[in-house]
Amino acid sequence: xKFRAAVFFIFIGFLTNAQNSTKELQNKIASIFEENQGDFxxxxxxxxxxxxxxxxxxxxxxxxxxxxxxxxMIEVFKQASEEKFSLQDSLVIKNDFKSILDGSSYSMxxxxxxxxxxxxxxxxxxxxxxxxxxxxxxxxxxxTNIIIELVDAKNVNKxxxxxxxxxxxxxxxxxxMKAYEAxxxxxxxxxxxxxxFEALANGKAVNAEADKEMLHILQxxxxxxxxxxxxxxxxxxxxxxxxxxxxxxxSALIELPDGEKYVxxxxxxxxxxMEAGTKMLAKVSKLIYDHVNNN
Numbered sequence: 001x002k003f004r005a006a007v008f009f010i011f012i013g014f015l016t017n018a019q020n021s022t023k024e025l026q027n028k029i030a031s032i033f034e035e036n037q038g039d040f041x042x043x044x045x046x047x048x049x050x051x052x053x054x055x056x057x058x059x060x061x062x063x064x065x066x067x068x069x070x071x072x073m074i075e076v077f078k079q080a081s082e083e084k085f086s087l088q089d090s091l092v093i094k095n096d097f098k099s100i101l102d103g104s105s106y107s108m109x110x111x112x113x114x115x116x117x118x119x120x121x122x123x124x125x126x127x128x129x130x131x132x133x134x135x136x137x138x139x140x141x142x143x144t145n146i147i148i149e150l151v152d153a154k155n156v157n158k159x160x161x162x163x164x165x166x167x168x169x170x171x172x173x174x175x176x177m178k179a180y181e182a183x184x185x186x187x188x189x190x191x192x193x194x195x196x197f198e199a200l201a202n203g204k205a206v207n208a209e210a211d212k213e214m215l216h217i218l219q220x221x222x223x224x225x226x227x228x229x230x231x232x233x234x235x236x237x238x239x240x241x242x243x244x245x246x247x248x249x250x251s252a253l254i255e256l257p258d259g260e261k262y263v264x265x266x267x268x269x270x271x272x273x274m275e276a277g278t279k280m281l282a283k284v285s286k287l288i289y290d291h292v293n294n295n
């Protein structure tokens with residue numbers, strides 16, 4: 001009995017120390033946010049240790065920028081699982097879309113899109129899977145608009161609500177300037193992005209096989225200057241960034257070599273010094289990694 005009691009109290013001691021460590025880290029990150037110009041949010045959850053989480057401004061709305069492309073990908077895989085189409089079906093690459101404001105036509109600007117290679121293929125066909133991959137790893141806006149036209153933004157929102165993400169709103173494609181100027185923009189919260197990455201980690205976004213495929217796509221991400229920037233190379237990182245003027249986001253599932261997993265979402269807005277803000281958020285990511293790794 002004495003041995004069992006000793007083990008119990010040792011366990012309680014470890015648990016208390018871990019909770020204190022998380023609280024101290026949360027306070028440290030809150031101070032870092034306050035010291036930097038802009039508005040910031042974090043949602044962190046250690047999937048391997050349910051009570052190890054940090055939420056700061058996690059329910060505040062932010063312009064989604066390209067983080068909305070993860071919900072769009074989930075909707076694609078969901079509809080494919082319902083046999084509405086095959087991921088190997090082809091779509092014509094085009095650069096002509098309709099504004100959600102008045103139905104008027106608009107086109108994408110090459111210099112504003114990071115998936116430039118796709119513009120050379122206008123008029124040709126590519127598989128849905130290839131377009132989704134371009135949408136995620138290169139953050140191609142052209143691919144995004146083609147895919148949103150396929151699945152419909154309303155269906156993306158419906159699926160997000162079914163997953164418990166109440167505040168993500170995917171209203172439109174990218175660079176619909178008339179809609180933007182009318183205040184119709186895609187939005188998200190750090191908490192909702194955390195929920196959908198957790199669902200992907202647990203095979204509950206669509207199904208185990210589809211979620212594994214989506215994570216494989218996310219792990220090929222070319223934009224790695226925020227959450228992954230200061231982390232060791234031996235980690236599996238599935239992430240999706242987003243940026244516009246004054247805004248730089250990242251959302252990720254990180255897996256350590258020992259199999260421990262955590263979700264981290266970092267959002268920002270109203271930044272005047274984008275480079276300084278990005279470096280600060282990368283340092284916050286490293287603090288979270290050190291916390292998980294050391295615990």
